[in-house]
Amino acid sequence: MTGRFDPAGAERRWQARWDAAGCFAADSASPKPKTYVLEMFPYPSGRIHMGHVRNYTMGDVIARYRRMQGHEVLHPMGWDAFGMPAENAALERKVHPGTWTRDNIAAMRDQLKRLGFALDWSRELATCDPEYYGHEQALFLDLFDAGLVYRKESEVNWDPVDRTVLANEQVIDGRGWRSGAPVERRKLAQWFLKITDFAEDLLAGLESLEQWPDKVRLMQENWIGKSRGLVFSFRLAEPADDIERIEVFTTRPDTIFGASFVAIAAAHPLAQAVAAADPGAHQFIDVCRAGGTSAAEIETAEKTGYKTRLEAVHPLDPEWRLPVYIANFVLMDYGTGAIFGVPGHDQRDFEFAKQYHLPIKRVVASSHGEAALPIGEEAESEPGIAVNSEFLDGLETEEASAEVIRRAETAGWGVGTTAWRLRDWGVSRQRYWGTPIPIIHCASCGPVPVPRDQLPVVLPEDVAFDLPGNPLDRHDAWRQVACPSCGAAAARETDTLDTFVDSSWYFIRFASQPAGRPFERAEAEAWLPVDQYIGGVEHAILHLLYARFWTRALQRIGRIGIAEPFKGLFTQGMVTHETFRSVDGRWLSPDEIEVREGGALVERATSAAAERGRIEKMSKSRRNTVDPEPIVAKYGADAVRWFMLSDSPPERDLEWSIDGIEGAARFVQRVWRLATEPQAGDGPDPALDKKAHRAIAAVGEAIEGLQFNKAVAQLYELVNAIEKAAPSASRAEAVRTLVKLASPMAPHLAEECWAKLGGDGLMAEADWPSFDPNLLVDDDVTIAVQVNGKLRDTILAPRGLDRESAEALALASAKVQRQLDGAAPRKVIVVPDRLVNIVA
């Protein structure tokens, strides 16, 4: 009679033992091969959620597996501790953002520790520590000195009622989330990092990232958006103010004879010039300014334009005049902020032309014969053959484009160029809870960097949140300083850095944290690049691109010798859960729901009818979150970890279910029973040996491929096989193997079992078992026998059987004979050791 495994006791016991032994402290000077396993560090929002548990469990399995393989492993944890939620908490609950953040960190650290992750807590950091952000300020100034930081105007979402800048997230349907007032776009002078200097490198570098998901590489490639095209200018028939030309960019120079209008962005200088003399234009620009700055909002808005009195002269025909519009769908940030519209072959231009009754001309066709065919209900944007285009007629799209570029360059009205979709990184945030930008504005010297010996520029703690906006703007004692350059009265920059800056180098600081500098190059390079980085796909573009840029920028200025920070990347799916709503549409949490007889759902408190919603990502707003803590308390950390790895492939979404966690808890007990029952029995069991060795090979392979669900399935198969096997020496050995293989996933259980089995030392420091390759292959194989591609029979045959014999065996099958019904096969396809297909 064996007792049940007691998770709570085992967790406490072994976590203390690991701590005492210092198992997970990474030694930068170790001679062992090094592995750096990193999960995206959490924002300290309050409590750990299931998404964190899934993320950190995956990383933990890799970290523990590598350690068992004899690697020195760096597996650190820290806090992405600056950001808006802390300021929102300050507004709503009258707590200081710092207090709120640090309390959250303490709570979440405790929660993480209870899950038994193999983390090196000695390297813990929080981005809101002056020590950390002080080093960040130093790095920012290094980039400033290298000419990679500059200042320019750019648009923000402005809430005219709260008189504050809003994040895109705070703009709901074009209105401020608190005030409800329609949001406007407003220009502010802001700091930018020259990520576009690295566009070519960041694009080319994607090639080398073989251990990244293809989809992420593709998304980054599209985001960087390299395109060849033509920049040229239209001469204005009559100059406006002193502006005589409109410069445009196009990726389709071949369609130049299909132009029917020119459109400029509302923020274009020419639009401003027109508006000065034209109240209608002025009004239109004001209307364009309404609404938020996000691309989705701008591009889904109805396409509208304002026809100016200007006319553009077609560069290839001085008699040809095109109307000039100010249009809301032209982006100032891409290309030149102006386009020429070709309605026949661009869908946006098509819609615009329909609305304003502009000509829609065909200049591309799939064949010469279609030159006269009118454009139908949609623009035709695919390449083809140029038609109705004078000297271009008959040329393929690519040749035609090259020809236009050649003529433009020869005649001097345009130039072939490369355009990038990627824009420079605006890092200014008009918020308190972030890294202060270490710049002082002086009336006579301009922006002056804070001298290095005055870093860090520490955020003042004595701030009030009684008014909207950035309290640093109102903190005169902090803001007013002497100019470091001339000594005159000057003012600190009150914008803080985008929190993406904080997360663009934390992985370097984890690897090396000397006292007086951001990092020590040699030590950082000993660990970097990160071997396996794990996090959500939602970071596929921004965070990962910024971190790649920051690393390359540090490389360019000679601070580090690597270009790419993350060698292996894995993007995990979300944790989802069913949702419930009341009939009047309120979200209800699962524990507010009661299932009545017949399966009807009612709201427990009111007995009013409720309905099951769809399965969605766990979020507070949908009230479908499950707090890991009580689950861990009830089922144990190992069961929770096990469930997080089972069933769903890690890149896909995982639906949380209580049945799933109970299944995991049962598995934990099954392993415990096997490990604690009497291990009597001698003699070999070759079949079980094979099974065990295959499990070693398969589990290792699955973990290396981050296919944890497959590793789990393999372990279930091994458990099934052991339970069925009669006592033997092989069986006792298989149990020990099982415990080792399960240890990265269920480490407390494994330690406890290992101790019961009389194993030496800590399982956390044990070696990963090795397998005998000879035991992986069978002597006999099952060969599928098909007739016309349909399975009719299977035959057992010795491995390596020759084609002729396999064919003969297949033809001898009674089922095959019945199918053939006396006819001779027309053809037989033999795939050795796999299949025989008889074509009748």
Next chain:
RNA sequence: GCGCGCGUGGCGGAACUGGUAGACGCGCUUGGCUUAGGACCAAGUGUCGAAAGACGUGGGGGUUCGAGUCCCUCCGCGCGCACCA
């Protein structure tokens, strides 16, 4: 609007580079053990069919001796879009 992805039993999923679809888990059914069971053990479980067999990987079409896998097309769902982290 643009970019990217996903779709296989009642459910989560497995299926190496085109070669036996449904491994493994959950659930369910039957039986055993038991005072009892949400514990444990045994057997079963894609659909239709008594069986032989037929059908079956979101829908439609194609390539192939052979398609979950490749191509085209349609539908549905999700993620990102530069100030959410």
